[in-house]
Amino acid sequence: MPSLEFKGKQFVYSHHLSVPFRELKVEKDKSLPIQGNKASLDDNLIIHGDNLEGLKALLPTHAGKVDCIFIDPPYNTGSEGWCYNDNVRSPLMKEWLKKSANPVDKEDLERHDKWLCMMWPRLQLLKELLAETGSIWITLDDNEMHRLKPILDELFGEHNFISTIIWQKKYSVKSDTKYFSEEHDYMLVYSKNNGDFELHGLPRTESQNSAYKNQDNDPRGDWTSGDLLRMESRDYAIYEIVAPNGKKHLPQKGSSWRFNKDKLEQLIADNRIWFGDDGNSKPRLKRFLSEVQNTIPAQTIWKYNEVGSSDSAKKHLTAMFKDRDLPFATPKPLGLIEKILTVIGNKDITILDSFAGSGTTGHAVIAANKKDKGNRKFILLECEDYANDLTAERIRRSINGYSFKGTYKEEFLKEKISWRSLSKKFQQLLEKVDHIENEQLVNFDKIKKEIKDNFITVTGERKEENTMAGLGGSFTYCTLGDPIQVESLLTGKGMPSFESLAKYVFYTVTGCSIDKVAKASVDGLIGETNSYRIHLFYKPEVNWLRSNEAALNNEKVEAIKASRTKGKRTIVFAVAKFMSQKELTKNRIEFCQLPYAVHKIMGN
Known part of the structure; x- marks a missing residue:
């Protein structure tokens, strides 16, 4: 299969492997847990930090478990002011970046190479996080569309390409353009594994x-x-x-x-x-x-009057943040993400957005859960300083409500019609509209019914003088901690917690994430897969690590044997052992000495 070559590709090809694992540090004061609960990594997550390192930090807990990824990366128009500063080890890359413009602008003749260098390792990690039944949806425009598709073909496989969707983001004509008035963006859709991927389509109208x-x-x-x-x-x-x-x-x-x-x-x-x-x-x-089926396949053109436009998204965000200026000229509308969730169909999924921006994806998940009582979860990553004051604050206001003065509108029905359908199904349609009106009138000042552009819409309108009602929900706000360096066991400085090291070791050995680490026990078992049982004897205490208690001894071996599952490899991590290798081999136990064996397993 043909592949796209770009400057720096040979140096970033495996860069994601050298990115250090970092702990996710819970920021309690910035989190919004369910009342009575503590902030937890099991909740919706908003992570502030470099998204490459943030994605790596998610691997031990979320590898192969994310059902849907939506990302809206920099379009690389030359006027966005984004910087490429990944810490690639190659001296040639460092010299290249030192000599070139940063942030990337229109005068940078290598901006397309830099954009591809930035995207490649992130897409590698996104693929690892994606479930076998999952899909990735990426918005972009003509600046990088034709470059991104070949690298997605290379990373995900050309056979896993699903579709290119056209989103009509504008509806007014720009008169100051030289050639065409551009009004759309693209959205590339790929599956992780085409054989396991399904879309549920849209309800018939x-x-x-x-x-x-x-x-x-x-x-x-x-x-x-x-x-x-x-x-x-x-x-x-x-x-x-x-x-x-x-x-x-x-x-x-x-x-x-x-x-x-x-x-x-x-x-x-x-x-x-x-x-x-x-x-x-x-x-x-x-x-x-x-x-016929109750649903129909979604079409590849998504119009602004169905999913929203950049203008409607900006107005919505401005209404939520009348108390401050916003750095977003073109946020994504809620309807765009909501339609993705509708097409996917499953109400119990995890959605990841690693270019979270204004937090539209998280807001859309909360709104969808409110509407259909779903149990979707979101993970948002944002590297900019507004991660707390805008991204997370939008989610707080979505959950709790926010100050708002004006007319709030909520759409309950939008259905394409024709004169033929009106004549044949008029009574049924009238009954549906009446049902909506009777059910929702208690929550709104009026229910507006309108036929326009071959659509019938039913919208609730309510004047708000003080606050907009919240949608409910919760989230945990995290930052990225220090890199997990197993060498710290030798120095006693910056030692990882037991849980962090356990998740790191488990993922390193098995390539699988672990939901919950088993509580410390005499056999040291932290988790198992279909093929492995992983044991860890560790405390983040220098004196304990230097004591006899930290070593693998006969008592621990007997406990391991007593709980062992037949047919699985037993791997034990500890700083030392008081057993001969011959004895361990006899008991079918593979000993890995901390910290060195971790690097051996990783192939470093």
Whole structure:
């Protein structure tokens, strides 16, 4: 498969492996746990820090467990002011970055190379975090679209490409442009494993169902008809069909029927062929509404009046933050993320956004959970200084409510219609609108019903004088701690906690994340997979590590043997052992001495 080459690729190709693991440090004062609970890493997460290191920090707990990734990286327009400063070890890379412009601007002739160098290791880690059934959705524009796709093909596999979605982000025409008034962005969608990936589609609308009717009172209900012709000639499917009232029909030249004669006779006998009201019309195949799926595939063009625009997103964010200036000219609208969640369908998933910005993804998850009582979780990573004052603050205000004076609007129905659907389903549509009005009127001053641009919308409107009601929810705010350096066991400085080292060791050995570390016990078991049982004897105390208690001895071996699961490799980490290797081998135990063995396992 062809691959894209760019300056620095050979140096960043495996850079994600050299990024140090860091502990996630909970900031209690900035977190918003459920009342009565403590801030926990099991909650929704907002992580402030470099997103490359933040992604690496998530591996021990979330590798292979993230269901959906949405990222909105810098578009690299040359006017965003982003910097490329990853600590790549190569002297050539350091010299290159020293000599080139930072932040990246339009005058930087190597800005595309830098952008690709920035994206490559992050995409590597995102792929490791993604579940086998998961998907990644990336928004961008014409600046890097054609460069990103080949590296996604290389990293995720060309066969895992799902689609390119067009999002109409603007609806007004720019008159100051030289050529075209640009109004869309792209969204590339890839799966982790195409064989395990599914999309649930969108609910069918009344407009789509209106094409079905029951012209012959068929007991199977409403139906629509489709062409019986195949636009190619096949000898076995060229024959004469006689209509009930005698008219004979042959396929036109160069075409043939879709079925052979025996199959067609079966369909006629089952009343699945329609010859029109007069019984002589060209035969057509009946398709019953009761036999079609309840959902339809999402289309690849997402219009602003369905998912929101950059302008509507900016107005929404401004309304939430009337007390401060915002650094975002083009935030993403809630509707864009909400539609992704709708298409995915699952209400019990984890969504990751490693370029969190204004926090739209977290807000959309909270709103979706409120709407359908889902149990989705979000993880947001933001490296800029506004991570607490804007990203996290938006989530706080979404959860608790916020000061707002003006008209709050909430859309309850938006459905494409036609005159035909109105005439056929008018009563059903009227009942649906009445139901919404009766149910929601208690929460709003009025329910606005409107037909415009072939859409019927039902919107609740309410004047707010003081606060906007909150949606509920919780999150934990984290920063990145010091790198986990197992060499610190030798010096006693900056030693990792037992839980952090356990998660780090477990992931390093197995390549799997661990939800919860088993509590310290006599056998030192911290967790197991289908193939491994991992044991760790460790305390972040210098005196303890230098004592006999820290060593693997006969008592610990007996405890390990007593709890062992047959057929699994038993790996034990400790600073020393008081057993011969011959004895350990006899008991099928692999001893790994801390700190050196960790590097041996990692291949460093």
